[in-house]
Amino acid sequence: MQRFWLFLFGFGVKAGIVPLHIWLPVAHPVAPSNISALLSGVLIKTGITG
Amino acid sequence: MTRVFFDFLGTPPNWWGVTSAYIGTISALLGVLYALMEHDLKRLLAYHSIENIGIILMGLGAALMFRHANNPLLARWPPWPSSPPCITPSTTPFQSVAFPRRRRGPALDPYAHMEEMGGLIKRMPKTALFFLVGAVAISACRT
Numbered sequence: 001m002q003r004f005w006l007f008l009f010g011f012g013v014k015a016g017i018v019p020l021h022i023w024l025p026v027a028h029p030v031a032p033s034n035i036s037a038l039l040s041g042v043l044i045k046t047g048i049t050g
Numbered sequence: 051m052t053r054v055f056f057d058f059l060g061t062p063p064n065w066w067g068v069t070s071a072y073i074g075t076i077s078a079l080l081g082v083l084y085a086l087m088e089h090d091l092k093r094l095l096a097y098h099s100i101e102n103i104g105i106i107l108m109g110l111g112a113a114l115m116f117r118h119a120n121n122p123l124l125a126r127w128p129p130w131p132s133s134p135p136c137i138t139p140s141t142t143p144f145q146s147v148a149f150p151r152r153r154r155g156p157a158l159d160p161y162a163h164m165e166e167m168g169g170l171i172k173r174m175p176k177t178a179l180f181f182l183v184g185a186v187a188i189s190a191c192r193t
Contacts, residue, residue, distance in 0.1 A: 003059065004059075004062075004066050004069075007051065007054050007055070007059075008051070008069075008070070008073075011051040011054075012073075015051070015103045015107075016099065016100050016103055017073055017074070017077045017100070017103055017104065017107060018073070018076055018077040018080045018081065018100065018104070021077070021081070021100045024096045024097075024099070024100060025084075025088075025093045025096040025097060027096075028092045028093060028095065028096035029090065029092045029093060029096075036092065036095075040095060040096065040098075040099035041099075044099055044103060045103075045106075047051065047103075048051050048052060048103065048106050048107070048110070049051070049052050049053060050051040050052050050053040050054045050055075
């Protein structure tokens with residue numbers, strides 16, 4: 001029970017699922033664009049892969 | 051999430067899958083609605099990757115439900131949208147291709163708003179070609 005929610009919350013912040021997504025639209029415009037491409041392509045998906 | 055839910059925690063109860071699928075649906079819907087409102091290209095792509103995560107999470111939730119129902123064949127099928135060999139080619143190229151347009155854009159036109167961009171193909175034909183490929187990929191060829 002708690003395990004599921006804790007893992008969902010922890011990985012959810014990294015993956016950016018909706019209630020926890022607020023850091024993403026802030027982080028993207030201030031990142032350099034080549035880093036920004038890696039940010040959305042690779043780094044967010046590591047939250048899903050876990 | 052995939053590794054913890056599938057490899058470490060054993061057979062999941064049904065509501066894990068149901069909850070994941072619901073959260074994924076909400077994330078996909080709200081992500082694409084936010085993206086529609088957005089005029090800054092980078093913020094739009096950020097919201098778009100939120101929507102992508104929602105779609106992936108829906109597949110993961112379906113896989114958890116099939117796994118709870120002891121259906122290993124179907125359980126093996128839905129998580130493949132969330133497996134690294136699939137999501138990396140499906141999401142990385144269009145975003146990698148779409149972002150350099152924003153990077154090189156401000157050097158030539160100082161606008162962040164998409165409506166004020168334009169005439170890219172005259173000044174940067176190669177970037178325009180790659181951006182077209184990225185736009186096609188972001189429109190249809192996902193997951």
